[in-house]
Amino acid sequence: MSHTVKNISVVYNPINQNxxxxxxxxxxxxxxxxxxNDTQMQSLSVKIKGKARVCWSEHYGKTTVVYSDKEKYxxxxxFFVREDKTHGNEHEMLRDPSGQPYPSVVAPGRHVYPFTFQLPLQHFPPSLEGSVGKIVYSLKAKLSRSMRISSKAKAxxxxxPSPDVSNPELMAPQYGTKEKQMKLFTSGSVSMNIxxxxxxxxxxxxxxxxAEVQNNSSRAIKPKYCLxxxxxxxxxGKRKVHTHDLxxxxxxxxxxxSRKTVTKVLLIPPSLTTSILNCKVLKVEYRLRVYLDVPYASDPEIKFPVVILPLQSLSGANSATNSDFGIWNQPAGGNVYTNPLPMPPSAPPLNVVGQPGQFGAPGYDGPPLSQFPAPGQCAPPSYAGLPGQFVPSASHQSDSSAPPPYLDYQLYPQLPDHPEKS
Structure with missing residues (x-):
């Protein structure tokens, strides 16, 4: 920051308690x-943007390879001020509350330039800060002057995203079945319908x-649950995977x-991030693993996808009723941190760069018991993705055989092999 420009910042007004x-x-x-001092500006602008980015490095002997990719939403x-308008459009220029252009020369002191954006109605992944990837939504201010380094600020x-509670695929039941014949130290067989x-x-x-469990083996067994x-x-084309038992x-x-039917209710931790299934460069998924702890034998198991939905937004009063995505001038009154500015009129829609990818999630198609829904009612069709945040430190692995991120890969084949025994 030069001696002439003492400070530049960009702030926004919260619209809810969260x-x-x-x-x-x-x-x-x-x-x-x-x-x-008196300052001549070439341009002064504000930008809103959303993007996802991943970056990590791997070592192969003495060679280090950096893997990175990004997705722009x-x-x-x-622009409040723009002297060179040959490469811009008139709708990119903002005016002061009286409708006049902002001057390119400002006197010493503090100057406030209000703005308002409307976020698009498309569903994007939520904000996320991870170990090797992140999803960031930001506002950026930039001041350009002749023969000077640009001054920038970011918030x-x-x-x-709003939860898609109307999606019938999320509300459909899931079921699976597994049977195992015992060998060596345990005789007989076990089966389960979940x-x-x-x-x-x-x-x-x-x-x-x-869970309905049929134990025809020679030993007692325990049903176990892992999220x-x-x-x-x-x-x-490279994939890096982190898994962590919750x-x-x-x-x-x-x-x-003996045969026994048991019901278990597992509490979804309230601190979890929501699922992210609609991002090209990163995904956040959850699985429920139900298995039988069989002594002296590998454990038969069934896995179910679990989608953690985002919390309902509390900003309904400020939600839009159209698909416009724009920016308007606003008067600068009120506390810039706590008092929302008046809702602006609609503006011409702008192009939104990049649509989130989609993701298929097959369900189970095992034979049902009499109390289970009939076949065809329980196998959910492909699911188009929902969102979440935060990557914990956990065991990780790389899979050079994984498909490129732009392919519409399936949910279950992505799962790394989970240890058989708990």
């Missing part, structure tokens, strides 16, 4: 410029599991030569 924004919301704020820039805002009520769950909600998360990062629980032993 300080989050969702599709269609208006985000208002100000670019604040403090200068010590939107990037729109508007990130937290984006949370059902879950649905695929999509809210934070803090109970996940109900119905784990899986983070996948994609770049240049919790494990077990049921009562089932004696030899």
């Amino acid at each position: 300080n989050t924004f969702t599709s269609g919301d208006f985000i208002s704020g100000q670019v604040i410029l403090d200068v010590a 939107y990037s729109v820039e508007r 990130e805002f937290h984006y949370v 059902k879950t009520e649905k695929m999509g769950y809210n934070l803090g909600e109970g996940l109900k599991v119905l 784990y998360e899986k983070y996948s990062f994609f770049a240049r 919790f494990k629980e077990e049921g009562e032993p089932i004696e030899p030569n």
